[in-house]
Amino acid sequence: MKQKDECSFEKKLNAYIAGELSEIEYNKVREHISSCHLCQNEIRELQQVDNFLFQYTEEEVPAGLNEKILNSVSQSHTDPFMRKVVSFSIAASVLISFMAGILLSSGLYADSSDSNITIGEDSLYSYFEGDYDV
């Protein structure tokens, strides 16, 4: 086993079979392998892993999952510009309603506050005077 560590090319073998070495390095390693049994064994083992992994055949995405994702995305994440427009519209409508409420209520009290109270008082008087049947 110690012999294995002694081969300086071992570290390059994975990159060699993955095609990650430069042409010069690749040729050097290839030449070395032809005469090194340790590296030949190492390559055999690494290729055994490759062969094992390549036997996996992909499974299909379950039916309807992509559509489900598209729906989730469109529901959870509307266009940022549209979100700003909607937020601004809501804020503006709340403000307008508030202002309109203030204006309307002040106008009503200024015009008809006395008459309203009078009607109310009249009604109460009438009730206690017995004008209303219980």
Add this chain to the structure above:
Amino acid sequence: MNNNKFEVLLQNESKKLYNYLLKILRNKEDAEDILQETFIAFHKKMNSVKESSYKSYLFRTAYHKALNLIKKRNAKNKLVTNYQEMEHFEDKQSKNNQQQKELIKDALSQLKPEEALLIELQFYQKMNYKQIAETLETTQSAVDSKLVRAKKKLIKIINEQKKMQENNLSIV
């Protein structure tokens, strides 16, 4: 425009991501959930991600989300359940042609999630060292040494699987 791009990406990449998640999570429902979460998270960040990095971003996101799920599972001591599921799988394996696929899933699930991702990116996504390094935000030499480590582990696992199969055959 972005929605069209997103839809195309979803059609092109969901199968690859789904299979990656299946391999490391070994559970269809979990793989579906994480796939969905990954694409939703990606959609939120899509504008700030370079188009050339879409795939890397998706795999990185899926990896982190799967890792969180695995941690949660471990915290809940669900490993026992998974082990039982694996045994159940083994019973089934001898009866159907899914055997090899399950052995690969089994082997990959025994690696660290980062190692499984490296294997996924190199073998199944056909990425080169440079692309893997970009995806995992690391160096090419780190990719190489980690891949070698992962493969060495796989060699051990494959050999153990072979022994187990031989033992099972000798018992039968």
